[in-house]
Amino acid sequence: MILISMAKCFLKTLISMAKCFLSENILTSYRIYGDRKSLLxxxxxxxxxxxxxxxxxLNYRRLADDGRMVIFYDQYGCGRSTHFPHADASFWTIARYLRQLTQLIHHLGIGHGYSILGHSWGGMLAAEHACLQPAGLRGTILASSPGLRGTILASSLASSPASIALWQQEGIRLFNALTPMSDDDIKNVIMPAVIYQNPPEQLVAYYARHVYTLAEEAVHVQRSNAQFAADPTGYHILWGTNELAANGKLADWDITPHLCQIRCPVLVLRGENDQATERVVSPLLSHISDCRAVTIPGSSHNPHEENIAPCLAAVSAFLRDLA
Known part of the structure; x- marks a missing residue:
């Protein structure tokens, strides 16, 4: 059931915004750029x-300049889609996020052919979706996304009784390169810190180097950050308190054994100073049969904001090469 639908033409690019109920009382908000009738x-x-x-x-909307339909949507519990601030941890699952994506694909009538681009956590979802080998999936772009988080590695926190995911281990390595701290201080000061609630300056410095390097945020970035701060439920339950504290439900997530199931071409995209380091993305490159990698210079975890032109060029070239 479409609740809201409107379309406008700006510089030959069709923009439509809509919300629809897909299932489970989840109102999904999405926006489409480009031409629905495009052959791309x-x-x-x-x-x-x-x-x-x-x-x-939203800088990726420029990929619609040649008419290609580019679809943005808010996952459940995010942005303009339905929020569930009081739902318990059992409600927040990869399976439910994958169902929302699949239902949106069917709702839009593009199941016969489409590509996906997932950023960070969105890349984890994109990889999970690609592993299902949907018939219409033409290509997958994994941007600043981990290949695993649950591999057993030697802990960089001597006081921690459990192994630390590769993403977190690399994050702590980068953090200590900027601001060396004792294991106890990292455990007791950094790990519990909430980034939108007076975070310690050391964590702010880490974000400024490896997450978002620009001195000023674009308005569209500010909107996402405001939405995040207003309801961080999903992030805190699934991921953790901040980017370094990967201690949520996904702490044991490891897709490595399933990456061989991905049959479509894959582009692994990351920033030069990304918290998604070469080591973090290495499982993607070594376990996916048709995979290429591009590193965007002068950027961190958000190359689509920090060095826009080469980022969009890399994605455009990949999309052009798809059959």
């Missing part, structure tokens, strides 16, 4: 988080 394969954008919406990724 549509591209679906999966945002990170989760909690804030897709707005911070």
């Amino acid at each position: 394969t549509p591209l679906i954008i999966l945002h990170g988080g989760p909690s804030g919406g897709f707005d911070y990724l």
